[in-house]
Amino acid sequence: MTLLLGFLMFLVSIVFAMMGLGGGMVHMPLLIWFGHPLKPVAQPIALLLNGLTALTATITYARKSMIDWQVALPMAGVTLAGALLGGISAKYIPNNILIILFTAVIFVVLVRTILSLRSKETKDFSDLDKKYLVIAMGAALIIAFISSMIGLGGGSLLVPVLIWLSYPTKRAAAISSFLVSVSSASALAGRIGNLHASWTLVIFLVVVVVAGAAIGSRLMVTKIKPEQIKYGYSLFMIAIAVKLILPLV
Numbered sequence: 001m002t003l004l005l006g007f008l009m010f011l012v013s014i015v016f017a018m019m020g021l022g023g024g025m026v027h028m029p030l031l032i033w034f035g036h037p038l039k040p041v042a043q044p045i046a047l048l049l050n051g052l053t054a055l056t057a058t059i060t061y062a063r064k065s066m067i068d069w070q071v072a073l074p075m076a077g078v079t080l081a082g083a084l085l086g087g088i089s090a091k092y093i094p095n096n097i098l099i100i101l102f103t104a105v106i107f108v109v110l111v112r113t114i115l116s117l118r119s120k121e122t123k124d125f126s127d128l129d130k131k132y133l134v135i136a137m138g139a140a141l142i143i144a145f146i147s148s149m150i151g152l153g154g155g156s157l158l159v160p161v162l163i164w165l166s167y168p169t170k171r172a173a174a175i176s177s178f179l180v181s182v183s184s185a186s187a188l189a190g191r192i193g194n195l196h197a198s199w200t201l202v203i204f205l206v207v208v209v210v211a212g213a214a215i216g217s218r219l220m221v222t223k224i225k226p227e228q229i230k231y232g233y234s235l236f237m238i239a240i241a242v243k244l245i246l247p248l249v
Helices: 002-018 024-033 038-063 069-092 095-116 130-150 155-164 169-189 199-222 226-248
Strands: none
Touching (some): 002 199, 002 226, 024 038, 069 130, 069 169, 095 130, 095 155, 130 155, 155 169, 155 226, 169 199, 169 226
16 A cells, blocks of 8 residues: 555656646645544645655756746745745634635636636746736735635645746746745644654655656656646646635535
8 A cells, every 4th residue: 555655646746846836735635545644644744745846846947947046035935924924814814715715816817827828938038027026926925825824835826927927837837846845844844743654654755756756847847848837737726726615615
């Protein structure tokens, strides 16, 4: 069973690394489905694997000069600030209102991403215009704030926002991988003390996830087309929206 779990984690890491994501939304359910308890095993290990997937991809993209640090670092700062404020504010706003609001944001971003599939992908890797950078940072702050209150990572929406601002798709995914690695490290710091799992299991999953992320990030650089990344994000956002709305129905 552990080998099967490792194989599935490997596949998840390949796919999510190609999109600049960590895969935590799939890692945790997989661990639970294979009989591992939530707080002492599934949650901290999922955060660890999520961060390592994104970090491995980040290293690949950084080596290929695909990460614009003048954009990535400010967005990382506002993302962490938004997540902190969201965590503090969560107890004051009903979850149902937050979920409806976040789903509405997903819908707007989804529609804009689908519409962008028809537009020609720019090959210009120049920095975002200062005005657009401010908009991107504001969007990152709001997304991190709301998603933190819900307890859901908002990294998946940052790439479509950057694409919306005419930022190259692959470079947007590369920035996302950096943001996900930073936010995962922050979240893991508060939960690593809860980890009570076999180190053999942890090391095994770390190895397969890092290997999968290395393959996925290389495929993104060399083989994957921008349109395929956009389709992947569209499907992923639909899955998030369904996951959030179903409990309310």
